[in-house]
Amino acid sequence: MNGTSCGEANGTASGTRRWLADVVVTPKPGVNDPEGETIRGGLRSLGFGVDDVRAGRFIQLVVEAPDIGEAERSVTSMCDQLLANPVIQTYAITIVEGEASGTGPSGGAR
Amino acid sequence: MRSWVAVISFPGSNGDQDALSALRDEVGVDARLMDHRETTLDGVAAVVLPGGFSYGDHLRCGAIARFAPVMTEVRSFAARGGPVLGICNGFQILTEAHLLPGALLRNRTLRFHCHWTHIRFERHGNAWLSNVRPGEVLRLPVAHGDGAYFADPETLDRLEANGQVVARYCEQDGHLSPTSNANGSSRSIAAVSNEGGNVVGLMPHPERATNPLIGGEDGLRLLRSALEILAVPA
Numbered sequence: 001m002n003g004t005s006c007g008e009a010n011g012t013a014s015g016t017r018r019w020l021a022d023v024v025v026t027p028k029p030g031v032n033d034p035e036g037e038t039i040r041g042g043l044r045s046l047g048f049g050v051d052d053v054r055a056g057r058f059i060q061l062v063v064e065a066p067d068i069g070e071a072e073r074s075v076t077s078m079c080d081q082l083l084a085n086p087v088i089q090t091y092a093i094t095i096v097e098g099e100a101s102g103t104g105p106s107g108g109a110r
Numbered sequence: 111m112r113s114w115v116a117v118i119s120f121p122g123s124n125g126d127q128d129a130l131s132a133l134r135d136e137v138g139v140d141a142r143l144m145d146h147r148e149t150t151l152d153g154v155a156a157v158v159l160p161g162g163f164s165y166g167d168h169l170r171c172g173a174i175a176r177f178a179p180v181m182t183e184v185r186s187f188a189a190r191g192g193p194v195l196g197i198c199n200g201f202q203i204l205t206e207a208h209l210l211p212g213a214l215l216r217n218r219t220l221r222f223h224c225h226w227t228h229i230r231f232e233r234h235g236n237a238w239l240s241n242v243r244p245g246e247v248l249r250l251p252v253a254h255g256d257g258a259y260f261a262d263p264e265t266l267d268r269l270e271a272n273g274q275v276v277a278r279y280c281e282q283d284g285h286l287s288p289t290s291n292a293n294g295s296s297r298s299i300a301a302v303s304n305e306g307g308n309v310v311g312l313m314p315h316p317e318r319a320t321n322p323l324i325g326g327e328d329g330l331r332l333l334r335s336a337l338e339i340l341a342v343p344a
Contacts, residue, residue: 031260032294034218085170085206087213088260 016064019071022094025084026056059083062099071095114140115336116154118184118200120175121146125161125197125317132317132333133158139336146178156193156237156339157184159200161253161315171214171256172202181207193237193339194309198254201301201311210302210311211269212261214254218294222255226325228290229300229314230280233273236307240335247284248277248328250314252293257313259295259302266296276301276310 027033033054040053061078065071075093084091115133119126126143133141144154151157165174175181181203188194188209196204204210217223228249231242242248261269269275278298279290291298293313301312316329 030262032215032218032258034216034220034294038220082169082173085173085213087205088215 016066017097018099019063019065019068020096020098021061021063021071021075023059023061023075023079023083023091024056024094025059025079025089025091026054028088028090031088056089068095068097113153113155113340114142115156115158115340116144116151117141117158117160118178118180119143119145119160120162120164120178120203122164122166123160123162123199125199125315128315129158129160129197129317132320132329133336136320136327136330137333137336139340141336144180146175146180148180149183151180151183151187151192154187154192155342156195156336157187159184159194159196159203160317161198161200164199164203167199167256170202170206171199172204172206175199175203176207185209188304188309191306191308195238196309196311197315197317198252198257198313201313202256204309204311209309210304211265211274212259212296212299212302214256214313215258215260215294216256217254217258217292219292222253223257223293224253225251225292227252227292227300227314228280228282228284229277229312230284230286231277232275236303236310237339238310238332238335239276240338241331245284246331247280247282248316248319248331249282249326250316250319250329251325252314253318254293254313257293257295259299259313261296266299269299269302270297272305274303274305274307275299276303277312 035055036053043050063071079091117126117129133139202214205213228247231246277300279300280286281290286298303310316332319326319329
């Protein structure tokens with residue numbers, strides 16, 4: 001279920017552009033996630049009706065690439081080689097043109 | 111001539127001195143520390159990747175250490191059949207380096223486990239297991255936060271069929287129980303090997319159980335295999 005969704009690339013400058021990539025790494029289905037279970041227990045004790053919680057990791061990167069396709073290939077390679085462990089984790093990538101705002105996942109910004 | 115055991119020191123290793131003194135002073139073999147930036151294993155008969163928190167355990171335990179320069183050499187050493195033993199963080203590094211199957215997950219309790227445990231050996235006959243018998247139970251300490259062995263069911267079946275499950279957490283008498291499997295490892299697995307049997311990883315610390323003065327000496331049952339390894343001409 002690894003996937004990439006890409007924002008509109010609207011830059012016109014020639015050469016290298018900067019891209020903001022959000023990487024979300026989560027445990028694969030079937031992999032024990034004691035952290036998620038503990039969070040679920042906490043939420044339930046607060047009265048929330050939560051069925052399942054999976055806890056992962058959010059990594060935000062600024063990469064330089066001539067176009068969004070190249071940026072996506074680069075970040076995918078980073079995930080396969082280092083950011084995620086394919087034995088236990090899956091990942092999702094969201095890329096938009098620009099730089100980190102420091103305000104959290106760009107893909108989920110409202 | 112291959113005549114000594116290399117104990118690799120990564121930034122953040124803290125079991126390297128323990129492994130060194132266990133091998134050198136208690137077992138009595140020529141063991142030396144080797145820096146993670148080293149690029150040759152000339153003369154090395156066996157490699158030990160020690161416990162600790164290499165590179166702060168950032169990202170995932172062992173994820174960064176596998177890119178250390180020396181790991182390129184360890185990889186080809188292992189491919190040639192050279193004996194490699196990964197203890198605790200060393201085990202985690204070997205899984206991240208894909209030299210061993212599976213992965214080590216956060217303990218199911220979410221707590222750091224630091225206590226004595228028992229493990230039962232499932233097999234023998236490879237380089238590191240020359241002194242243990244199948245069914246033999248050793249008492250060794252563990253010290254880990256991410257020690258729950260995980261592999262998918264198909265991989266686990268394959269490991270069992272190939273005899274790659276080296277040891278499991280057990281009670282003192284050798285029987286398996288949920289209590290003895292404190293960290294929540296798949297099928298109580300505490301140690302595995304690669305297909306060739308020359309690469310072994312285990313979570314408990316044999317190097318911290320080498321003298322009655324420190325609570326036990328069962329670790330010597332494993333580490334004394336270094337004597338046989340060094341006795342074999344290269």
